[in-house]
Amino acid sequence: MRGGKSYAPSQNRMPSVSVIIPTHRRPHLLRRAVESARAAGESVEVVVVDDASADETARVCRKLAGIKYVRLERNQGVAGARNVGILASSADYVAFLDDDDLRLPGSLDLQREALAADQRAGFACGAMLMSDQSYRPTGEVFAPSHPGGDAFWELLELEFPVMPLSTLIRRECFLRVGLLGRHLSGIDDWDIFVRIAEHYPVLVTGRPVGLYRRPTPSSGQGSSAQAAQLRRVARHQLQLLRLPRAQAAPAGRRRAARGRALNRLADTLLWNAAWQVPRKEFGFACANILAALRLNPLRAARPGAYRKLLASLLAERGAGRDEGSASSGEGISGE
Amino acid sequence: MPSVSVVITTHDRPHLLRRAVESARAAGESVEVVVVDDASTDETAEVCASIPNIRYVRIESNRRVAGARNVGLLACAGEYLSFLDDDDLRLPGSLDSQVALLESQPEAGMVYGQALVVDQTGAQSGRPYPASCPRGDVFWQLLRQNFVPCGSAVFRRSCLYRVGLLDDTVPGLDDWDLWIRIAELYPVATLEKPVSVWRRSSPASGQGTSQAAALVARCRRQWLERWMMLPRALDATRPARREAWRHFSANMANHLVCETGRALACGRFGQAALSASAALRLFPLEVARAPFDRARVRAVLGRLQDKWSALEARS
Numbered sequence: 181m182r183g184g185k186s187y188a189p190s191q192n193r194m195p196s197v198s199v200i201i202p203t204h205r206r207p208h209l210l211r212r213a214v215e216s217a218r219a220a221g222e223s224v225e226v227v228v229v230d231d232a233s234a235d236e237t238a239r240v241c242r243k244l245a246g247i248k249y250v251r252l253e254r255n256q257g258v259a260g261a262r263n264v265g266i267l268a269s270s271a272d273y274v275a276f277l278d279d280d281d282l283r284l285p286g287s288l289d290l291q292r293e294a295l296a297a298d299q300r301a302g303f304a305c306g307a308m309l310m311s312d313q314s315y316r317p318t319g320e321v322f323a324p325s326h327p328g329g330d331a332f333w334e335l336l337e338l339e340f341p342v343m344p345l346s347t348l349i350r351r352e353c354f355l356r357v358g359l360l361g362r363h364l365s366g367i368d369d370w371d372i373f374v375r376i377a378e379h380y381p382v383l384v385t386g387r388p389v390g391l392y393r394r395p396t397p398s399s400g401q402g403s404s405a406q407a408a409q410l411r412r413v414a415r416h417q418l419q420l421l422r423l424p425r426a427q428a429a430p431a432g433r434r435r436a437a438r439g440r441a442l443n444r445l446a447d448t449l450l451w452n453a454a455w456q457v458p459r460k461e462f463g464f465a466c467a468n469i470l471a472a473l474r475l476n477p478l479r480a481a482r483p484g485a486y487r488k489l490l491a492s493l494l495a496e497r498g499a500g501r502d503e504g505s506a507s508s509g510e511g512i513s514g515e
Numbered sequence: 516m517p518s519v520s521v522v523i524t525t526h527d528r529p530h531l532l533r534r535a536v537e538s539a540r541a542a543g544e545s546v547e548v549v550v551v552d553d554a555s556t557d558e559t560a561e562v563c564a565s566i567p568n569i570r571y572v573r574i575e576s577n578r579r580v581a582g583a584r585n586v587g588l589l590a591c592a593g594e595y596l597s598f599l600d601d602d603d604l605r606l607p608g609s610l611d612s613q614v615a616l617l618e619s620q621p622e623a624g625m626v627y628g629q630a631l632v633v634d635q636t637g638a639q640s641g642r643p644y645p646a647s648c649p650r651g652d653v654f655w656q657l658l659r660q661n662f663v664p665c666g667s668a669v670f671r672r673s674c675l676y677r678v679g680l681l682d683d684t685v686p687g688l689d690d691w692d693l694w695i696r697i698a699e700l701y702p703v704a705t706l707e708k709p710v711s712v713w714r715r716s717s718p719a720s721g722q723g724t725s726q727a728a729a730l731v732a733r734c735r736r737q738w739l740e741r742w743m744m745l746p747r748a749l750d751a752t753r754p755a756r757r758e759a760w761r762h763f764s765a766n767m768a769n770h771l772v773c774e775t776g777r778a779l780a781c782g783r784f785g786q787a788a789l790s791a792s793a794a795l796r797l798f799p800l801e802v803a804r805a806p807f808d809r810a811r812v813r814a815v816l817g818r819l820q821d822k823w824s825a826l827e828a829r830s
Contacts, residue, residue: 253700254745256679263680267589358578359585363684379575424576 195225196273197288197348200265202258203279204231207240210279212315214244216391217277221288227269231261259360259368266359272351276344276369280393282315283345287389291348294383302380303349303373305342306389313393321388322346328384332377333433335370336420337440338413344369345390353380367413371420378425406452407464407471410445414475417441446476447485454488458496519610519669520547520593524583525601527555529562532601536566538712539599543610549591553583581681581689588680595669598690602714603666606631609710613669616704624701625670625694627663628710635714644713648705654698655755658742659762661691666711670697685737687730692737699747727774727786728793731767735797738763768794768801772815780818 199217203210210228217226226247230237232255241249250268252261262276273292277283291304310320326340334340349372357375360368420426421434449472453465472480479485521539525532532550539548549570552559554577563571572590574583584598595614599605613626620626629643645662656662668690678696681689697703738760742748748756771794778787794802 250676252679253677254679254696260679263585264676267680268676355572355586355590356575358574358582359589359680359683361684362680362682375576 194223195271196223197221197275197292198225198227198265198269198271198273198351199275199277199283199288200227200229200262200269201277201279202229202231202261202265203233203237204255204261205233205235205237206279207233207235207237210237210240211244213277213279213282214247216282216284217275217288218246219285220283220389221286221292224288225269225271227265229261229265229268231255231257257362257365259365260362262368263359263362266351266354269351274349274351274354275347276349277390278345281345282311282391282393284309284389284391287387288348290385290387291383291389294385295348295350298381298383300381301350301383302353302376303347304383304385306346306385306387308343308346308390308392309388311391311393313395315391315393317391318394322392323386324384326382326384329381330377331382332374332425333437335374335377336417336426337437338444339440342369342373343390343392345392347373349376350380364416366409367416370413371416374420375423378423407449407467410449411471411475414442414445442476443479446472446479449475450480450485451488454492457489458492518545518593519543519595519597519614520549520591521597521599521605521610522549522551522584522587522591523599523601524551524553524580524587525555525559526553526577526583527557527559528601529555529557529559532559532562533566535599535601535604536569538604538606539610540568541607542605542710543608543614546610547591547593549587551583551587551590553577553579579683579686581683581686584689585680585683588675594672596672596675597666597669599666599711603630604712604714605666606710606712609706610669613706613710616706617669617671620702620704622702623704624674624697625668626704626706627668627694628706628708630664630667630711630713631709632713632715635716637714640715643709648707649703650705651702652698653703654695654747655759657691657695657698658738658748658759660766661694663690663694664711664713665690666713668694674701682741685733687726688734688737691734692741695742696745699745727771728789731771731793732797734767735764764798765801768798771798772802776815776818779815780822782822 199220201210201213201217214226214228218224228241228244228247228249230241230249230251232252238251241247248268250264252264256264266274273295275283275288287306291306294304295301305324307321307323309317310322311317322343324340324342324346326334331340335342353376356379357372360372364371417438421438426434426437449468453468453472456462456465456468469480521542523532523535523539536548536550540546547570548568549572550563552563552571552573554574560573563569570590572586574586578586587598588596595617597610609628613628617623617626627648629645629648631639632641632644634640644664649656649662674697677700678693682692683689685692743756748759771790775787775790775794778784778790
């Protein structure tokens with residue numbers, strides 16, 4: 181409250197939005213991310229947090245004009261680096277950007293205006309365009325699956341996936357719910373969004389605000405770690421169910437939230453397996469199926485859950501035949 | 516713009532808070548006081564509203580001390596930062612003299628001083644801690660034991676940009692962990708006189724001691740898995756690392772034995788058993804050596820004797 185007043189006279193000098201870009205050993209991608217952030221709004225402060233990169237990241241950053249460069253001497257992980265970025269930033273709105281993703285032009289202004297118009301909202305969430313490794317949009321759009329408003333339970337149940345790339349967060353939220361959990365790198369964003377949504381409504385727009393560079397299947401990035409990651413999500417949900425608002429709800433509501441999240445996780449694991457089988461990543465596929473069985477035996481043991489998997493197996497067998505059969509098993513994600 | 520900020524974290528202790536805030540303000544010319552209310556369920560908010568010129572931040576669901584301190588760091592504007600617990604005090608003028616010292620030593624990352632140790636009633640007990648303040652490169656000394664009282668330290672904001680924020684996964688050790696990470700990269704300055712008042716918990720108050728065993732277990736894990744993995748520790752020779760471990764484990768075992776004695780002295784036998792078993796489990800070698808350490812044996816026996824006579828007097 182006190183701060184808001186003293187900011188007012190110097191409004192034109194203060195950055196309106198801070199974009200925090202944690203980076204680790206990817207200097208070749210960084211410049212593009214920084215430029216996209218700068219073009220995404222007026223008076224944007226770009227904070228690059230170099231998470232103890234041992235390569236020429238520092239040199240590349242020195243050449244980038246007009247950024248705030250923070251160098252961590254000791255690796256802190258994504259969450260720790262984002263926290264330091266928040267500390268180093270000065271604007272009232274904070275956005276996170278990964279060094280390999282892009283912000284779309286004007287997107288920060290759009291979300292900032294939305295947040296400024298609705299003082300109650302904690303963060304604004306938009307859609308993302310998917311792209312391949314060379315930043316060419318694939319045509320897919322990842323749109324928010326929530327109308328906005330109170331999204332606490334939907335976030336907690338994983339019904340409403342929110343990516344940091346597509347959000348703009350009010351700085352004040354961190355003062356009220358705390359910073360990112362350093363030990364949660366990888367799921368730190370989900371954790372903070374749930375904790376913010378516990379107290380603040382969410383603003384949602386269907387407009388695309390970011391370009392998400394999807395990891396290639398061959399890079400293996402993600403696929404091996406995914407089963408472990410989803411098990412972490414399952415474990416951490418138990419912590420989030422201890423938040424005051426969840427505790428205040430009837431036990432049945434909490435049980436339902438747990439059940440839905442576990443179903444969704446099992447489905448995702450099986451869906452991943454189905455996706456990996458045609459690519460002959462049998463090891464990863466097995467790991468995913470086993471993880472699904474461990475996490476949610478009832479869900480993963482239903483024969484119906486494997487329709488997609490079988491479909492993709494059959495599609496692989498009849499490699500010469502039409503690809504059409506692969507799309508017949510959309511039942512899994514539709515349930 | 517205030518040059519020094521004090522982050523006071525508080526949880527359900529409004530009766531102590533006002534004194535802490537006043538002491539912080541009297542510790543320097545222009546001190547920014549940030550009170551972080553870690554989801555208190557009592558009248559802390561009203562008490563804070565009645566204290567003028569503080570920045571009050573309220574966390575809605577408890578993030579524990581380290582999480583609250585991090586939020587405080589985010590909320591404050593000073594170039595020099597320091598922490599204060601709600602039950603501790605800063606001595607008048609102490610912040611200004613410590614900041615002056617840091618300004619005169621631009622390469623130092625932090626400065627610390629002694630703390631007057633008082634018991635729960637506020638009566639001074641024992642000499643100021645630490646008896647002597649190591650300065651300069653104290654990385655290896657800090658790996659042996661934490662001799663930096665949390666309320667007695669002032670560090671630069673720029674340190675945080677290089678070493679990161681507090682680790683909120685190690686409750687009770689987050690300050691020690693930060694000092695070690697700062698001392699790994701920066702020399703440390705000292706002001707060898709009391710700068711703060713540290714209200715030490717007693718086993719009778721239940722505060723702190725009940726978790727002594729768990730805290731030491733956590734500390735041992737942190738030492739092995741984090742502190743020894745810091746590049747400077749990794750680069751050290753094996754003898755240097757072993758030497759550090761010997762001192763650390765001896766200190767920890769000693770601490771647990773003392774806690775056992777303190778718990779026995781006030782009749783908390785459950786806690787005593789916990790501490791003793793932790794000592795045996797975590798540091799068996801050091802405990803095996805303990806019976807040959809006369810001073811320690813005498814201390815424990817003395818406490819037992821007190822306890823015994825107290826029991827006799829009661830019957």
